[in-house]
Amino acid sequence: MIYYxxxxxxxxxxxxxxxxxxLYRWYxxxxxxxxxxxxCSQKIEKEAQKQFLG
Structure with a gap:
């Protein structure tokens, strides 16, 4: 399997x-x-949703 x-x-x-x-295609x-x-991207997204909603 090929990967970056x-x-x-x-x-x-x-x-x-x-x-x-x-992600492979984008990279x-x-x-x-x-x-x-x-x-990390999920953590940041969840944090942003919390701040937006509450």
């Missing part, structure tokens, strides 16, 4: 983007852009 190892800009951990996923088109891992 990407460093998260928030937690600095490496995570894998496997071939066939949307293949934008290799110089920095991204967040799915865990």
């Amino acid at each position: 190892e990407i460093e998260c800009i928030t937690c600095k951990q490496l995570y894998k983007a496997a071939e066939g996923t949307a 293949k088109e934008h290799p110089n852009e920095r991204t967040m891992c799915p865990d």
Whole structure:
């Protein structure tokens, strides 16, 4: 299986983007852009929803 190892800009951990996923396709088109891992992005999204609703 082909994958990219990407460093998260928030937690600095490496995570894998496997071939066939949307993240893999996006990273293949934008290799110089920095991204967040799915865990960090979910945390930030939940935090934003909490502040918006409450």
